[in-house]
Amino acid sequence: MIEERTLAVLRDPGALDPLELREDCLVNAVSGARYPIREGIPVFVTETTGQNRRYQQMYDRLAALYDPVLAISRWLRFNSDSRLEFIRELEIPAGARVLEVSVGTGANLKYFPPDAELFGLDLSWGMLRQCRKRIQRSRLSAALFQGEAERLPFAGDSFDVVLHVGGINFFNDKARAVAEMIRVARPGTKIVIVDETEKLVRSWYERTPVLRRYFRNRETAVPDPSALVPAGMLDARCRKFQWGFLYCLTFRKP
Numbered sequence: 001m002i003e004e005r006t007l008a009v010l011r012d013p014g015a016l017d018p019l020e021l022r023e024d025c026l027v028n029a030v031s032g033a034r035y036p037i038r039e040g041i042p043v044f045v046t047e048t049t050g051q052n053r054r055y056q057q058m059y060d061r062l063a064a065l066y067d068p069v070l071a072i073s074r075w076l077r078f079n080s081d082s083r084l085e086f087i088r089e090l091e092i093p094a095g096a097r098v099l100e101v102s103v104g105t106g107a108n109l110k111y112f113p114p115d116a117e118l119f120g121l122d123l124s125w126g127m128l129r130q131c132r133k134r135i136q137r138s139r140l141s142a143a144l145f146q147g148e149a150e151r152l153p154f155a156g157d158s159f160d161v162v163l164h165v166g167g168i169n170f171f172n173d174k175a176r177a178v179a180e181m182i183r184v185a186r187p188g189t190k191i192v193i194v195d196e197t198e199k200l201v202r203s204w205y206e207r208t209p210v211l212r213r214y215f216r217n218r219e220t221a222v223p224d225p226s227a228l229v230p231a232g233m234l235d236a237r238c239r240k241f242q243w244g245f246l247y248c249l250t251f252r253k254p
Helices: 050-078 081-085 126-138 174-184 198-203
Strands: 020-022 025-029 032-038 099-102 117-122 143-145 161-163 191-195 234-241 246-252
Touching: 025 050, 025 126, 032 099, 050 126, 050 143, 117 126, 126 174
Parallel strands: 099 117, 099 161, 117 143, 161 191
Antiparallel strands: 020 025, 025 032, 191 246, 234 246
């Protein structure tokens, strides 16, 4: 069931028109476009292409193993919870409306205060199913959506917190994804983007049997994160952590 306050934030990801709830789908009354609701999760993407398709398939296949593999890799490589390194970067006002783009299995959701209104979007259906299981086990409350970061199904100036962790390195259109995060953030919001550095991709992903087929023979290396910040943003900063394996890019919407 989609709550009224959630529906008020939703938009057609193409035309940005408001959406109406009709039984098992969301409808753009202007264009007639329909978006199905699958197992309680609105679906805003049908067919993907390019890098998005490649890594959507990867995460769908690895979804059930993702958290155990991450726990093992953290033990082998990091020996600490890297999430605390970027969670502390977030500025979370009371009663914040929070959006996590590429929410994955939802491992970050527990770090937000109980009064936060949580939204999570991911391209991978497999990861969203794992996220929903985590939410149910943890008795959290979060609205989940399947969609592309380059076409967020939300109204502009809607979120007090915008976080993205993992994935943007290999999006089809990184610049557009960042522009979308900025669009849906409220003025003054600090946007936090975290992903792996080239060092980690080369030393770990390209050598791990279950992952290397997706990361070998890449057309480009991991980009300079600072280049993702559009002109006009404030307080831009990028730092590496976890021995240079991860980066945390932050900036503020004017």
